[in-house]
Amino acid sequence: WRRVRAGEVGVVIGSRSALFAPLPDVGLIVLDEEHEASYKQDKSPRYHASEVALEYARLTNATVILGSATPSLESMWKARRGEYRLVQLRERIVTQGAGDPRETRHGATGSNSSDLRPSAPVEIVDMRAELKAGNTSIFSRALRDALAATLAAGEQAILFLNRRGSSTFVMCRDCGFVLRCRRCDNPLTYHSDQDDLVCHHCSRRYARPEQCPNCLSRRIKQFGAGTQKVEEQVRLLFPRARTLRWDRDATTARGAHDRLLKQFQGHEADVLVGTQMIAKGLDLPLVTLVGVVSADTSLHLPDFRASERTFQLLTQVAGRAGRSRLAGKVIFQTYAPTHPAITAAAQHDYLMFYESEVRFRATASYPPLSKLIRLLYVSKGEARVREEAHALERTLRERIRQLGATDIELIGPAPCFVRKVRGDYRWQIVLKGSEPHDLLRDFLLPLGWRVDVDPMDLL
Known part of the structure; x- marks a missing residue:
């Protein structure tokens, strides 16, 4: 921090808190994977790193780059409206030796030239049809056959399921x-x-x-099923296959992430089973198959961003296949094969998803077509939480009437989807409109209420 303040550092790399590094002359701010929810600080003071970066850049006359293969709907909405400049990379750049990565692993050397590669093709498997055919396994016939072929070729596979446990x-x-x-x-x-x-x-x-x-x-x-069961089933079907599991349970020890990555990169395992930890940022040239065991895991959560998160995650994990000169393949297993998030991810078509999702959100006036404020009350006593929530609702509805703020919609109060955590009950009120903060201006909320402007979810 002192070196940064003294001007001894030209580049600062870090998480969202790096925005507060005291660089004396900021010229460029880059938010990589700008769509990630982790850019939002969920504890007080609540802020989103992109908003901080944009304001910082305005004050210092710096440039901001928001980078993502799957930009948030809010960012693309602003780009479409001319608030941001949109720069598109239409093909994937692959840096790889000229030869087969299986040969490179054994000492062959190739040039580090870059070339453009199309994304790996995606096959959607309807798990309803699998059940009708008598297959009750967590693996479809297509995924099982593809996994067998991948292992026989001496290549590697990733099996993705965003759910831990057995x-x-x-x-x-x-x-x-x-x-x-x-x-x-x-x-x-x-x-x-x-x-x-x-x-x-x-x-x-x-x-x-x-x-x-x-x-x-x-x-x-x-x-x-969770990642542990997936790993168990792989071992049952392919006893000679070497497996690794990469999830929160397997990475509690210090250095576990680096150890697992080095093992898989060194081909000490044939199949990597994991949660969203394996979906982003990994360059694994020998991976030619990615199997998404359940593409529906987050799709049906009662949250307006559920489809967006599903599309982003599927697109990210599909990008792990075919990152070298070896051909790649991706399989999505799903019970909702025609859902726009599934079909757009399978076609690697962000704009298809964007157009579909914006139309959906327009029907209920959700962001980016409106703004949200989430008011959350948490306490040990369920009766108290309920009473506080209904009391604030009455106050806010009266305030809406007095201000004539007919464009502000009050949703709730209601228990959160995750209604109880660590003994604390959780209720929420959601304010929706073009300027919902007008309702709270010069208004003192009762003690204990938490205010989240532009919440990342309503769970």
């Missing part, structure tokens, strides 16, 4: 009781490596019960 919930088949976290009231995930149940919101672990806590039945079963 099974996503545990349920009694007699009474239907679902095991939940006592602190968060969310379904527990079964982890086979520790043979226990884990809450992915507060990380609390529970022993796996032998019988149902509700009816004492022993007919308890795990349902759904």
Whole structure:
């Protein structure tokens, strides 16, 4: 920090906090992968790094570059309206030795020339048809065959599922009781490596019960799939295949990320199974197959950005295939094969998705066609949270009437989708309109309320 302030540093590389480095003469600010939600600080003071960067650039006469293969809808909306200058890279640039990366691994050297490559073709597999054909496996026949061919060729594969654990919930088949976290009231995930149940919101672990806590039945079963189950199934189908798993559970130790990456880059494993950690930024020349085990994981969440996040994630993970002179292939397994987020990602067509999503959001006036403010109240007592939420709703509706702010829509109050975390109940009120902050100007919110302008999600 002192070196930066003293002008001894010409380039600062960092996360969103790097924007506050005291560079004496800023000329350029680059936000790589500008669509990432991590650019939003979700604790007070809440801010979005792109907004800070743009204001910083205005004050210092610097240039800002917002880089992404899948720009946020807000950024593209502004580019279309002439607020940003749009620069497009229409083909992927691949830097690779002239030879086969399998040969390069054994010591052959090639030039470091760059060439332009089309993106790997994507096959969409309708998992409903797989079920009708009697295939109840988590792998479609197409993915299983492609994985076998990839392994036989001595190449590598990535299997992506944005869900940790072995099974996503545990349920009694007699009474239907679902095991939940006592602190968060969310379904527990079964982890086979520790043979226990884990809450992915507060990380609390529970022993796996032998019988149902509700009816004492022993007919308890795990349902759904996570990265651990995917890895287990690969080992069952391909006993000779070497696997690595890259998710939060496998990377808790210091240096685990670098170790796993070096192992896979060194071809010490044939199949890499992982969550969104493996979707971005990895250049793996020997990967010729990417299989998305479930393209629907985040698609049906009750949030207006669910389709956008799904499209971005699928596009990013599909980009891991075919990054060398070896031909690549991508397979999306889905129960919604005609959804615009799925079909646009399969065609690597950002503008197709953008046009479709803007039309969808226009029907309900969601950003970028409007602005949102999320008011969140969190407390241990559920009754208190409910009372506070309804009290503020009455106050705000009266204020809307007094100000004549008919263009501001008040949504709620209602429990959040994740209604309880670490023993705290969560309720929210959402303000939507062209200038919803007008409602809060010169208005003192009751103690305990959190204000999030332009929230990244409403979960």
